[in-house]
Amino acid sequence: MRIAMIGTGYVGLVSGACFADFGHHVTCVDKDAGKIAALHRGEIPIFEPGLDALVANNVKAKRLEFTTELAPAVADADAVFIAVGTPSRRGDGHADLTYVYGAAREIAAALKGFTVVVTKSTVPVGTGDEVERLIHEANPQADVVVASNPEFLREGAAIRDFKFPDRIVVGTSDERGRKVLGDIYRPLSLNQAPLMYTARRTAELIKxxxxxxxxxxxxxxxxxxxxxxxxxxxxxxxxxxxxxxxxxxxxxxxxxxxxxxxxxxxxxxxxxxxxxxxxxxxxxxxxxxGVNDNRKRAMARKVASLSGGNLRGKTVAVLGLTFKPDTDDMREAPSIPIVTGLLDMGARVRAHDPVGMEQARKELPEIEYCDDPYDCVRGADAMVVVTEWVQYRTLDLERLKAELKQPVVIDLRNIYRPEDMAAHGFAYDSVGRAPLPRA
The missing domain is CATH 1.10.1040.10 (N-(1-d-carboxylethyl)-l-norvaline Dehydrogenase; domain 2)
Structure with missing residues (x-):
């Protein structure tokens, strides 16, 4: 099958590379010429374990290519996947569908022959109806089926999730559309992945x-x-x-x-x-x-509590900035309100993250960044674990205590055992467990 993937963000790039690995010919399209040029150089714009090798292998096999030209890719495609961003709309929290609808209009102008247009982006219920309307408005002769195929990828495990999914949801009542998408996902039948066909609006709501x-x-x-x-x-x-x-x-x-x-x-x-x-x-x-928003802000107060209630003039070392391990994604990361809260309390903040510091600098420009976790904690009055990177689980506790000005550790991910921290003389607090008293 020939596939056009519109958007080379997280969903589009992972999906396109995996489809190519299934043996399909995939053209990934993006308006960002710099991003496409980087992909041609073999540079992956996101951190996802294994994605660089997967992309390189399929480019070499001539199953995966990248372009800024949408029209030729769509004209040759059996299926066109829309995988553009749907961020929260500023001010009201609705999904911003500007990019989805813009892509639909461009796709409409380029369609040639029967094509299945698939919304891979996370979109509100009824978006497929509007995409279909826009396509037929722009191109009344288009022979097209619009389907929904939501993604269920976890950052840090996206390739495995794509190749060994819990389920594949296909939202269309059109038999031609079902057949095309069934053929695209047929390689996963060996893994006995459940292929669930629903109405389009049902698929949109499932996500x-x-x-x-x-x-x-x-x-x-x-x-x-x-x-x-x-x-x-x-x-x-x-x-x-x-x-x-x-x-x-x-x-x-x-x-x-x-x-x-x-x-x-x-x-x-x-x-x-x-x-x-x-x-x-x-x-x-x-x-x-509401509970989630309040919790992030409360974590800064938890740090202050174990640090004597006053952080003014104190240095706090933060380990982990991305919202989870094995990604460089800082979107809505708990570290942002936590660090902001620490700064508001008068603390100086130093931070380390294995891969996320470049992205973190855009969100938290006023803190100091360290290339090594031991450098980060050196001379600090407290250490806070915010993201549970595996590297932090194996830090030398004796060295940590020697580097810290005060042996205070606030573990927001419960990666350490309280008995181990007690044995090393730390004042230790975690989440949902009784804190160790300070010596």
Whole structure:
């Protein structure tokens, strides 16, 4: 099959490279000439484990190419995937569909012969209807089926998620569209990946509902963590105890500083707005957003509490800035409100992240960045773990204590064992577990 992928962001580039690896011929299109030139040089604009090799292999095999020219790519394609950004619209939280609708109009002008146009971007319910209307308005003769095929990729594990998915959702009631998308995903039949066909609007809602539910699980365990601290329980054991119930499951029950990233905050806000537009109130999802926002700000106060209640003039070392490990994505990262809160309290902040510091500088330009975690903690009054990079799990605790001015560690990801920290003489606090008293 010949595929045009419109957009070379996270979803478009990963999806395009994986489709090419299935044996399809994929042309990735982007208006950003600099990004396309970089891809031609073999430079990957995002950090995703294994993506550089996957792209290089398929470019070499001539199954994957990059261009700024949309028309030729669309004219030759059996399927055109729209994988452009749908950020939160400034001011009201609705998904901004400017790029989706712009792509639809350009695609319409370039269509030749029967083509399936697929929204891969996360879009509100009814977007496919408008895409279809725009295409037929711009090109009344177009022989086109518009389908929805939402992505369910986790940053840091996107390639595996694409090749070994829990499910593939295809939203179209048109048999020709179902056949084309079935052929595109046929290589995954060996992995017995469930291919779920639904109506287009149902597929659009599945994506939002899934992300809102996972965000709810995270927020629920974070509130249980607060209760655990008050009553002397261990939230990690609580999470394991409830997660062993197969009706609940163990995933997304890790207490921490709150969820962030490119999907959960944006999509939960958009789902609330979709519901409001249809006179439905999603009280649970609204509460999830409020609790999550408050939690991020509360984490800075947690740092201050273990540091004697006053951070003015003190130096705080922050380990981890990206919203999760194995990505350089800083979108809605918990580190941003945490660091901002520390600065507001008068602290000096130094930070380290294995891959995210270039992106972090755009969000947090006023702090000091260190290339090594030990340099980051040297002379600091407290160390805060914000992102659970594996590198931080194996730091030498004796050296950490020697480098710190005060042996104070606030572990917002529970990567250390309290008994180990106590044995090394740290004043240690984590999430959902009783804090160790200062010596």
């Amino acid at each position: 939002y509902a899934a992300n809102a539910f996972l965000a709810t699980k995270i927020t629920f365990i974070n509130e249980i963590a607060d209760l655990s601290e008050k009553v002397g329980a261990d939230v990690q054991e609580v999470a394991r105890g409830i997660g062993l119930d197969n009706r609940i499951g163990s995933k997304f029950l890790h207490a921490g500083p709150g969820f962030g990233g490119s999907c959960f905050p944006k999509d939960t806000r958009a789902l609330v707005k979709i519901a409001q537009d249809h006179d439905v109130q999603l009280r649970i999802v609204e509460a999830v957003l």
